Amino acid sequence: LRDELQKNGLVCAMTHIAPAKILEDPLKVVNDHAVFGCKHIGVGSLGSYGFTNEGYEAFKKDFIPVAKQIRDAGAKFLYHNHYQEFQGDFAEHNMIDRILEDFPADAVDFTLDLGWAGFAQQDVVALIEKLAGRLSRIHLKDFLDEFPAGIEGTRAYLRPIYEGKLPYDEYIKALAKAGSLGERNRRFDESRKKLKEKEGRYAEKIIKQVNANPVKASQLKVGDRVKVLSLDQNGEILSLPDSDGNLQVKIG
Numbered sequence: 141l142r143d144e145l146q147k148n149g150l151v152c153a154m155t156h157i158a159p160a161k162i163l164e165d166p167l168k169v170v171n172d173h174a175v176f177g178c179k180h181i182g183v184g185s186l187g188s189y190g191f192t193n194e195g196y197e198a199f200k201k202d203f204i205p206v207a208k209q210i211r212d213a214g215a216k217f218l219y220h221n222h223y224q225e226f227q228g229d230f231a232e233h234n235m236i237d238r239i240l241e242d243f244p245a246d247a248v249d250f251t252l253d254l255g256w257a258g259f260a261q262q263d264v265v266a267l268i269e270k271l272a273g274r275l276s277r278i279h280l281k282d283f284l285d286e287f288p289a290g291i292e293g294t295r296a297y298l299r300p301i302y303e304g305k306l307p308y309d310e311y312i313k314a315l316a317k318a319g320s321l322g323e324r325n326r327r328f329d330e331s332r333k334k335l336k337e338k339e340g341r342y343a344e345k346i347i348k349q350v351n352a353n354p355v356k357a358s359q360l361k362v363g364d365r366v367k368v369l370s371l372d373q374n375g376e377i378l379s380l381p382d383s384d385g386n387l388q389v390k391i392g
Contacts, residue, residue, distance in 0.1 A: 143175040153276045154180035154218060154251065159187050159203070166206050168251035170213040180276055181210060181250055184216035186235075191224040196235060199240030200242050204383060218276055220251035223260040223295075236267070240274075244382050249274045258306045259296045265314045272318035282306050357381045 145152060155178060162183070171353025173181055189195035207217040225235035239248060250271050257264050257277075268275070283296035291297070330340045338378050351369060357380075360366075364377045368389060374389035 152176050152178040154178065154182050156182050156184040156220065157325070158212075159183050159199070162206060163202055166209045169212055170210055171214045173215065176344060179215040180218055181215055181222050182277075182331065184220050185222055185224070191228055191235075193229045193232065196229075200238075204243055204247070208241060211244075215278060217248050219248060220279065221253050226260040226262055228259070234262075240382075241380060242383050244384050245274070245379070245386065245388070249276035251277040253279040253281070254308075254311055255279065255283055255296075255298065255304075255306065256295045259317040260284055261350045264306070266312055267317050268311065268314040275315075275318060280308075282308070301381060313377075314385060326361070357385060360387070 141152070144150075147368060151174075155173065157169060162181070169181060173179065177338055183192075186195055186199055189199045205219070210217045221236060224230070229382060230238075232237045236250070239250075252267060252275055254264050254268075254273055257267055278303070281299050282301045283297045283306070285302050287297045288295050297306075360377060360380060362377055362380060365374060366377060368375050368391065371391065375389040378388040378390050381387045
């Protein structure tokens with residue numbers, strides 16, 4: 141695969157690997173991908189876990205530590221949606237939001253499938269905006285509601301973009317905007333890491349302020365104003381705490 145990619149001037153942007161294969165040996169999967177220069181390792185759906193609350197909880201239990209292993213090995217774990225993530229047990233609290241809330245932000249990104257999200261009647265532009273900075277890869281497809289004569293199907297009649305019903309001009313504008321926001325978020329993450337490194341290096345010289353009456357994480361809401369004691373700055377909450385208790389705050 142590596143040789144064929146190089147011979148044809150191509151790169152492997154990402155893969156879809158069976159969840160069971162990743163669970164078997166996450167580091168072997170990372171090392172195998174390194175052979176052909178791919179750092180984005182994805183799953184195509186919940187697979188055999190099933191699109192139920194129980195299935196998601198089992199997936200979460202298995203894959204939060206796996207996603208961290210993949211991250212620590214220098215790669216990135218991706219989740220690719222279809223339409224089921226927004227229906228059934230996920231109609232009121234969709235699976236994309238659950239992953240955002242449950243998984244560490246630096247351990248999982250998304251392969252947002254615009255076509256399937258549109259088929260599930262989601263606000264795709266809003267999804268793009270929500271996932272800005274976490275859209276490592278995207279899938280582009282369109283669809284029509286009716287199948288042509290002689291072609292049978294049970295779901296959408298999938299088509300190339302601009303040959304279906306989805307407003308791709310709007311999507312592409314949103315993706316362009318999300319790309320610039322994603323770059324800003326990456327610079328922010330790099331700055332935050334440097335701050336942590338310096339704080340650790342000079343810890344003996346730093347007098348940390350301590351909040352005697354901390355607010356419970358469950359009481360926080362996006363948009364709340366907070367004070368970051370380590371920086372002695374006020375800011376606005378951009379994201380809710382992940383499973384490690386980390387959240388993003390905009391300062392200035």
